[in-house]
Amino acid sequence: MNDIIKLLWIDDNLFHDLTEKRMALYMEEDIEPHFATDATDAFYRLRSEPFDVVIVDLRLPPGPDDMWETYRASNFQKYGYALLCTVLGEQKDNFDHLKETRFGVFTIEAQEENPELFEAPIRLAEKNFKMKTHAYHENAFIDFIRHVYKSWR
Amino acid sequence: MEPGMPPAMRQEIRDAFEQIRGLPFPIYAGDSAGNFLFVNEQAAEFFALNPALDPSVYRITTYYENPEERAYVLRRLQEVAPGAWCRDIAVRLKVHDEFRKIRFVSKPFRDAQGNLCGLLCIALSMSDIEWFAEFEEMVHTGFFEVDRNLVIADCNQAFARVLKYGSPAEIKGQPLANLFWEPRNIALLADEITKSPHIEDRRIKLRRKDGAMVIVQMSCIGIAGETEGIARVKGTIRDATFEIIQHDLPVGLFLVNTDQNGEDIISRANRTFAHIHGYESSDEILSKPIRMFHPNAAAYEAFKTELNKATANGQPLLDYYMEVQDRLGKKHNVVANVRYVSDENHHLRVGAVYDVTDHLRGHTRTLEADFSSILHTYIATINGLRDTMTMLLKAHGEDLQKDETHLDRLRAAAETLRSKKRLETLLAELLKTAAERGLADDPSLARMSKLVQRLALGDTSADKEKDNAALGRRILLEFRKQLDVLRALNLPREPVRNLRAEVEELLRLTSMISLSISLDELNERIPDFYYFRDYLRRGELVQQEFRPNNVVPILLDSVHFLEEFAAVRQVSVVLEFNQRDHIPVLCHRNSLNRAFHNLLHNAIKYSWNKGSERRPWVTVRIEKKDDTVEILIENWGVPIRREELESRSIFQFGKRGRESEDRGRSGTGIGLYDAHDIISKHGGSLRITSEPTFGNLPDMYSNPFITRTYITLPVAP
Missing domain, CATH: 3.30.450.20 (PAS domain)
Structure with a gap:
């Protein structure tokens, strides 16, 4: 039997435009989906439990926590990026339990617009980045999750 | 007079005085204490001495701006060789409150022991230039003199510096033609000086030694000769090149x-x-x-x-x-x-x-025009899609409709539950038959059992409606696939047919629910699209084009346009004004409509449910006050933070309130900026307050607030 992939998908549109893709995950026997819709929600989910795969949208709302104050001042919008920096960078000591977690980015933006994702502290593998427009069919998205699961940071 | 001056000394001083008293300068003799001994007429006039009095009643020390300065003068005179004149003592005197710059040419007189006991002075008035002459090398103004052959006869260091020559000697003797960037202008200039010898602040292009051009500001005087018109020209130049750049460059330069x-x-x-x-x-x-x-x-x-x-x-x-x-x-x-x-x-x-305002405006206008036409087409497509969806609802869900365009979702949910139960029963019957026929272990039947169990597990709460419909449909599609596999098995056809019919019914129900929810979502977003298109198409508001319009129907237009949006949001819009009122305002109707649309849309969008007994509502009031009309739009829900109201950041272009993303509420951050702009251009004001209720703390933004928007407009005469 295949491993069960414990997935956290972080996207503010999960309950709107992405409903069908989200429901498709429930039909996959090897995926145990969990969801978060803003950076604050995601931060606390990640701090409290391990996941095999975390898929992040870049343009996330910050959510209510004050930890994002420094970003707010400059009209920042990519709280997905801020979340990754926090979890994998400045606060990584609090996230030891995510050592085996593989991260992926699923976003409307192009890879070229986000070169910082591939540098420290995130160091995302290029193949773990997928544009939403390149995964119109839900199978492409599910394949992407399985690919991220098999990848190594 | 100093008592101790020997008569012989006095006579010696007198003789010396008499020899030069006729020169056309103020001349006086004095003793070492500063008392005047002898004065000529010019000196009496210069120092304003009363000619009826003996000059010895006056003292030169009283004329010094700084009396201590005389001690310095005496020390200088002590150093002068016997019988010699000292020519470089410059002092500032004060004569009847008027300061005068003076150069003293003085001859000291000493007794046999060499002590200074008197002096003879010529007081020469000095110009500012003479007074500051010691700074000449530091002055950036170039002085020059040109002779009748248009050759540089003399110049100072600054003149040479402006033209990048090492010293005045290097430039003296150069024909003017070598220094002019446009030599043909020399004749014109000479002609002009002949006609009018004073030229002030003329801009001239000169050629530097390194070949570069320098623009100078020149003033000069033509000096007439004995036989010819102009014998020489003296003048000043100042490098004005950077001044011109600073002045004429179409870029703002500053120092803070x-x-x-x-x-x-x-x-x-x-x-x-x-x-x-x-x-x-x-x-x-x-x-x-x-x-x-x-x-x-x-x-x-x-x-x-x-x-x-x-x-x-x-x-x-x-x-x-x-x-x-x-x-x-x-x-x-x-x-x-x-x-x-x-x-x-x-x-x-x-x-x-x-x-870059105009540049940006031009680009923005083009982008806006392009985007508004794309958006217009998009809206048309969306409207067509909405009509089709409505028709599909009618065609396949007529039995579930609440009215012409809406599904009764409670009824649909109840029907779905009943259908699921029927499906469970039908499957149970089929499984029983299958067991009787030795097919209990068939994988398709086992899979169908599992799928029905998952179908039954769905959370029936209202906020899971969309998820349940979507997931249920996926399960049913999988179930239907398994039904196809059953054809190969030895099973009675009737129960399988009944099962398939029930699956189709459930698919219809879940599809109608999804369609209805999607239609609501579309209806919720459509006002945003319309607003944004209208914003992009807006023109400049020109007050001359404003016409008197009744503000009441303009407001009602917005209310009616947002009816569907309010219905989807389950918000009631309560109108607390007489809809037949006539309150004229001088306005641009479409723009004002856009502003109202915006503010009302916000009030609906950010409303919260106030409790189970009543759905959320927005109150709209109109009150005429003398020469103004005040429109109040009040809602209860998402707060606007105090600092955002105080800094007025909510009225900034592209700024959304920190709480505005509450529960996925989308927005552009343009609406309030636009509404404020429109209302201001109508001579009105837009004021917003947001306050906690039920005694909640003002900074607890997780609680709902009452937000009031006051629009004040002048009433047309």
Whole structure:
């Protein structure tokens, strides 16, 4: 039997435009989906439990926590990026339990617009980045999750 | 008079005085104590002495601006060789409250022991140039003299410096033609000087020794000779090249200084900088605090932060885009390049500002026009899609409809539950038959059992409606596939047919639910699309084009347009005014409609449910007050933070309130900016308050607030 992939998908549109893709995950026997819709929600989910795969949208709302104050001042919008920096960078000591977690980015933006994702502290593998427009069919998205699961940071 | 002066000495001084008293200068003799001994007429006049009195009643020391300075003069005279004249003592005297710069040419007289006991003085008035002559080498004004052959006869160091020559000697004897950038202008200039010998502040292009051009500001005087018209020309030049650049460059240049109160003040600026900020001349903008030209304190601090960041990296702040406002409040889009002046501890900065407003406006207009037409087509497509969806609902869900366009979702949910139960029963019957026929272990049947179990597990709460319908449909599609596999098994056809029929019914129900929810979502978004299209298509508001219109139907238009949106949001719009009222305002109808649409849309969008007993509502009131009309839109729900109201950041373009993303509420951050702009241009005001209710704390933004929007407009006469 295949491993069960414990997935956290972080996207503010999960309950709107992405409903069908989200429901498709429930039909996959090897995926145990969990969801978060803003950076604050995601931060606390990640701090409290391990996941095999975390898929992040870049343009996330910050959510209510004050930890994002420094970003707010400059009209920042990519709280997905801020979340990754926090979890994998400045606060990584609090996230030891995510050592085996593989991260992926699923976003409307192009890879070229986000070169910082591939540098420290995130160091995302290029193949773990997928544009939403390149995964119109839900199978492409599910394949992407399985690919991220098999990848190594 | 000094008592101890020997008569012989006095006579000697007198003789010396008599020899020169006829010269046309103030001449006097005095003793070492400063008493006048003898004065000629010019000296009496110069020092305003009463000719009826003995001059010895006056003392030269009383005329010194600084009396101690005389001691210095006497010390200098002590050093002069016997019988010699001292020619370089310059002092400032005060005669009847008037300061006079004087050069003394003095001859000291000493007794047998060599002590100074008297002196003879010629007082020569000095011009400012003579007075400051010792600074000549430091002066940047070039002096020159040209002879009748148009050759440089004389010049000072500054003249040579302006033209990049090493010394005056190097330039003396050069024909003027070598120095003029356009030699043909020499004849014209000479002709002009002949006609009018005084020329002031003429801009002339000269050629430097290195071949480069320098533009100077020249003043000169033509001096007539004995036989010919003009024998020589004397004048001054000043390098004005950078002055011209500063003056004529179509870029705002500035220098900002931090004063003793820590305020950043404009200390120098060129004309373009003044124009960008709404002033005619650069003098008018001097000493103004620079922050007054930034739209708000936060914007100014953001600029300073970026400047400091760049400085910390050893860089100037380059191509910083920002919005500034001129003294009349008109917005300009500018790009600034700024740096701190070194060694000034961030207290002095210089920069250049480009006004890119028109450029940006042109680009924006093109983009807006293009995008609005795309959006227009998109809206048409969406409207067509909405009609089709409505028709599909009618065609396949007529039995579930609440009215012409809406599904009764409670009924649909109940029907779905009943259908699921039937499906379970039918499957149970089939499984029983299958067991009887030895097919209990068939994998398709096992899979179908599992799928039905998952179907039954669905959370039936209202906020899971969309998920349940979507997931249920996926399960049923999988179930239907398994039904196809059953054809190969030895099973009775009727139960399988019944199962398939029930699956189709469930698929219909879940599809109708999904369709209805999607239609609601579409209806929720459509006002945004319409608003954004109208915003992009807006023209300039020209007050001359305003017409008197009754404000009541304009407001009602917005209310009716948003009815569907309010229905989807389950918000009631309560109108507390007489819809037949006639309150004329001078307005641009479409723009005012857009502003109302916006404010009402916000009130509906950000409303919360106030409790189970009543659905949320928005109250709209109109009150006529003398020569104004006040429209109040009140809702209860998502708060606007106090600091956002105080800083008025909610009225900034593209700014959304921090709480506005509550529960996925989308928005552009343009609406309030636009509404404020429209209402201001109608001579009205827009005021917003947001306050906690039920005694909640003012900073607890997780609680609902009452938000009130007051629109005040002048009533048309």
